[in-house]
Amino acid sequence: MPTKRYFDFKSYLINRFGEKVYKVTIDAGFSCPNRDGTKGFGGCIYCNSQGSKHRKEGKLVTPLKQQIEEGKSFYKKKMNAKKFIAYFQTYTNTYADTETLKKIYSVPLDDDEIVGISIGTRPDCIDQEKLQLIEGLLKYKEEVWIEYGLQTIHDQTNIFINRGHSLKEFEDAVNLTINRGIKICIHIIVGLPYESRKMIMETANFVAQLPIHGVKIHSLLLLKGTLMEQIYNKNPFPFMTMEEYVDTVCDILEILPKHFIIQRLTGDGYRDIFIAPDWCRNKLQVINNIDKELQKRNSFQGKRLSYLKVGTDK
Numbered sequence: 001m002p003t004k005r006y007f008d009f010k011s012y013l014i015n016r017f018g019e020k021v022y023k024v025t026i027d028a029g030f031s032c033p034n035r036d037g038t039k040g041f042g043g044c045i046y047c048n049s050q051g052s053k054h055r056k057e058g059k060l061v062t063p064l065k066q067q068i069e070e071g072k073s074f075y076k077k078k079m080n081a082k083k084f085i086a087y088f089q090t091y092t093n094t095y096a097d098t099e100t101l102k103k104i105y106s107v108p109l110d111d112d113e114i115v116g117i118s119i120g121t122r123p124d125c126i127d128q129e130k131l132q133l134i135e136g137l138l139k140y141k142e143e144v145w146i147e148y149g150l151q152t153i154h155d156q157t158n159i160f161i162n163r164g165h166s167l168k169e170f171e172d173a174v175n176l177t178i179n180r181g182i183k184i185c186i187h188i189i190v191g192l193p194y195e196s197r198k199m200i201m202e203t204a205n206f207v208a209q210l211p212i213h214g215v216k217i218h219s220l221l222l223l224k225g226t227l228m229e230q231i232y233n234k235n236p237f238p239f240m241t242m243e244e245y246v247d248t249v250c251d252i253l254e255i256l257p258k259h260f261i262i263q264r265l266t267g268d269g270y271r272d273i274f275i276a277p278d279w280c281r282n283k284l285q286v287i288n289n290i291d292k293e294l295q296k297r298n299s300f301q302g303k304r305l306s307y308l309k310v311g312t313d314k
């Protein structure tokens, strides 16, 4: 039974697999078309250029099988874990030809402890052929997710953050992905520079009406080695306070359909390169405060589902 006032991923997986399932993150050595000049240079302004701990000077040094074994072993020791999802996380995990993708995605297929696969990518980096390949993974694994970064629906913000794809490309990607058995998770960022509460809620309202299965809500993080660090140092912009973030996330949860699985509610995991905002260091506190705020409001995911107009600009 879910213990949260929203449909959290942990509860979904326990219900689906009869026990906790842990995501093992994989860096398969991909680049990103928004970094190498195909779509843009330098990447999204908040994206750190180092990749994961599995790279040295940009080159992948840990074989994929080893990454998976190390990830599993970490959760086995810490949590007595038995089931896992292989999460192709770093950069754009569909950015290669289909033959190369096939070799990469096949690495976890013979591992019975891996019950699912999740692939993070950009919406402008997918096509029929790649989706057919990803759909084919369902013959081997019960859950196959694709995670598309949307971040915001607002053009002016997309230009500012150097996102490099349009809303139309995002909509095309979702339309191309539906009805294949692949589950779709959308990433949005709350607190992007110069976005008002009204703009954030417009993005949330758009997402609420998509034929998708899950959402990741990220807080905006300022990280070392990003374009945003340079912009911020020259011309600092305000970050949300924790109270504003918690309040906004609760507003978003209230308008998301009850069947949307909430995979994430804040940013995480960048201790060594983290700069700001300070409250983001304590993920548990943010999650607890979201729980408390929903309780205080006597509210839950989907409570204001009929909410079709945007909220007031607080």
Ligand code: SF4
Pocket (backbone or CB within 6 Å): 032, 033, 034, 035, 042, 043, 044, 047, 048, 090, 091, 092, 122, 149
């Ligand atoms: S699309 Fe993803 S990987 Fe590429 S620059 Fe933006 S955040 Fe980084």
